Amino acid sequence: MKEFQLIEHFFAKQAQSRRDVELGIGDDCALVTPALNKSIAISCDTLVENVHFYPDIPPKALGYKSLAVNLSDLASMGAEPAWMTLALTLPEVDEQWLTSYSAGLFEAAEYYNIALVGGDTTLGPRSITITVNGQVQAGTGLTRSGARIGDWIYVTGTLGDSALGLDLIRGNRASSPEDADFLINRHYYPTPRVLAGQALRTLASSAIDLSDGLLSDIQHLLKQSGIGATIDVDLLPLSASLKNSVTEEEALSYALTGGEDYELLFSVPEAQKGALEIALANTGVSFAQIGQISTGDKLKLLRDGQPYTPINIGFEHFS
Amino acid sequence: MKEFQLIEHFFAKQAQSRRDVELGIGDDCALVTPALNKSIAISCDTLVENVHFYPDIPPKALGYKSLAVNLSDLASMGAEPAWMTLALTLPEVDEQWLTSYSAGLFEAAEYYNIALVGGDTTLGPRSITITVNGQVQAGTGLTRSGARIGDWIYVTGTLGDSALGLDLIRGNRASSPEDADFLINRHYYPTPRVLAGQALRTLASSAIDLSDGLLSDIQHLLKQSGIGATIDVDLLPLSASLKNSVTEEEALSYALTGGEDYELLFSVPEAQKGALEIALANTGVSFAQIGQISTGDKLKLLRDGQPYTPINIGFEHFS
Missing domain, CATH: 3.30.1330.10 (PurM-like, N-terminal domain)
Structure with missing residues (x-):
């Protein structure tokens, strides 16, 4: 010893x-x-x-x-x-x-x-x-429970890259060397959004980090806030490398269900939207508005205004 | 999951x-x-x-x-x-x-x-x-590095019980049912000396908890304080159950080298000795003075004033 x-x-x-x-x-x-x-x-x-x-x-x-x-x-x-x-x-x-x-x-x-x-x-x-x-x-910590009906839903960065990176590492998929480099790097070296998180304080109403995949993690936020949400999958931020490497449908599945992105998902009241976008832009982190908090307790996915169900791509993941 | x-x-x-x-x-x-x-x-x-x-x-x-x-x-x-x-x-x-x-x-x-x-x-x-x-x-945390030449060395509780308790559990030794109960209990349910530790602050000059055995743990304190020490093994606090179950020489070996007692070993300047004994007595924890900090960087064990080496009893221990 x-x-x-x-x-x-x-x-x-x-x-x-x-x-x-x-x-x-x-x-x-x-x-x-x-x-x-x-x-x-x-x-x-x-x-x-x-x-x-x-x-x-x-x-x-x-x-x-x-x-x-x-x-x-x-x-x-x-x-x-x-x-x-x-x-x-x-x-x-x-x-x-x-x-x-x-x-x-x-x-x-x-x-x-x-x-x-x-x-x-x-x-x-x-x-x-x-x-x-x-x-x-004191008193400004961001929790999962503060989202309110009408708040806008945002995510930082791009989604699904880490899960595809793991599939590339395991040899389940193939990609160009440049795209593989980017995607594997996102799996091995995720970027914790520390500065962005601090910029969100007092502006966002709730936040959670994406470790298990958007569809899974947002449920914790909805449950603890006691509300529902609608996500417009056309608005999901996808990297060029993800889009280059898989079909559009597959890309959406990676983005919605792939784990280990370690991006932030957060809700913002209408009144704070402008201030938040300025504050976040100052941190240099990319971000996208992907939906809105709604009544009820369900998550609805829409594509071109129609209900959407992601295809099952059976990718590798840790849980 | x-x-x-x-x-x-x-x-x-x-x-x-x-x-x-x-x-x-x-x-x-x-x-x-x-x-x-x-x-x-x-x-x-x-x-x-x-x-x-x-x-x-x-x-x-x-x-x-x-x-x-x-x-x-x-x-x-x-x-x-x-x-x-x-x-x-x-x-x-x-x-x-x-x-x-x-x-x-x-x-x-x-x-x-x-x-x-x-x-x-x-x-x-x-x-x-x-x-x-x-x-x-702030500023009153007890460390391992504050012991000074002439300080008195104390321990709380009794030593060696946990190690003998483990030997009883493993079937390496036998004891009366009452003594076995006490000793095994000391192994499974050690008492963290939380109140005693708080009573020592501002009075003791250094402290360490005994997890690996007195002879091993005191070395960290001596090294970090840059001093030596003399321990009078006749002063080691031994439980009746330990003394009932093994020979005197074996009991001393358990007390000096047995691990997982989770008692406190600490040093006290002469000027604080009286205040410390009152403060500790108020916590209800037993304690014993077992030696003194000395010049040099060596640990000396004395028994009846003569150099002492514990016998090797080859007991079970985790490290």
Whole structure:
């Protein structure tokens, strides 16, 4: 187990520094100083080998992605990343694997200014649990429950790329090298919409990040807000690479049901629409209005004004 | 995976409520409100089946213990427990197991007033990662690095009981039924010294919790404080059950090298000795002075004033 203690030292050396970290890795606890009048947003995600990722994932991508999926939860609350712990369970001590994994992890940590303040490294079947802490002005955290009838529904980025990327990796589909590069990169290196999430605070009425696929995730938002919605599938933002690689019908299925996009889906009252579009444009993130909150508790999909059902494309996915 | 989402609902229903939890389980993040002028203590521990516990551990004990070992880290910083996340990886959904596990977890959570605010439940080889947050008056957190030459060394409770308890469970040793009950209980239900830890703040100069065994854990404290120490093994607090069950030499070995006692070891300057003994007595926790911080960087064990080496008893332990 000595080797495992060395791993903690290895991570401690690379940990992002922040002025609000009084005491970092190496004692019984870390000590951090929260900012005045901020709430702390807390989220935790586990990735298990063969359940959430395949053994052939590049360790650098796994390092980046294991943090990115957690940052995406902070983004959907409008919180600013601050501190995290890493629980890493590994079947063996493999220096090369650790070097790559940590390079990916710290690339995301540095970019999003989140400090690794603690963790635990243990022997066992490979799995990763990261718990992130963010800060958000008290009373302004974005939840899933604030959507109201008439609010407009938006998403950031483009949808379906990650799911098609995974299908390309598994050899279930083929694409041009350029499109494959883009799509696989979206699967391995999703972009948590941290800045966009902060721009949405006080303007959006609700938000959620898209991890399981739009059709699945929007249900949580509708249920917790107690409302229904209509989505116009003609308005779904699709990347050129997705459209180049599959049929139009398939592209819509990827966009509606493909997982792991880690884009934000959010609702905006009519009165905030203009302010929100300006605020979001300033973050440089692309976004699209795709529908509207409605009465009832059902989700309706429309295409050319007619009810729409996506085709079943039976793609690979993790759940 | 629907079943796994139901598990989160199952835990959410039982979660301890606290007034500083604005938003609990069920959104992308929890939101909590830190108290004014407090630092946040953060710690994280993973328990993996067959590495940190055997499959035959009663699930209720596992639930209790998986939180208790984390609370022990908060205790050794003098922090007050506040919020936690639970990442539970399970090979199957077993309702009876979950009921018992959660009963043990929430027994500890309610007693120590810590709220479960988030988590993740995933399919995979059984393992548990809990991340705890505590609060401590800014600038008063107890670390491992503050021990100074001449400070007195103390421990809470009695030592070695948990390791002998594990040997009894594994059938490596035998004992009277009453003693076995006590010792096995100490292994399954260790007591995190949360109140004692808070009483030590501003009085003790350093503290650590005993998870790997006194001889191993004190080295971290000596190294981080840059000092040496002398322990008088005649002063080690031993339970009647430990003394009844093994020889005197064996008892000393359990006390010095047995793991998982989760007692606090701490150093106290001469000037604070009286105040500390009063403060600790008020918490109802037993404690014993066992040695003194000295020059150099070595740990010396003395018995009747002579150098002492514990016998090797080759007991079971997790590392």
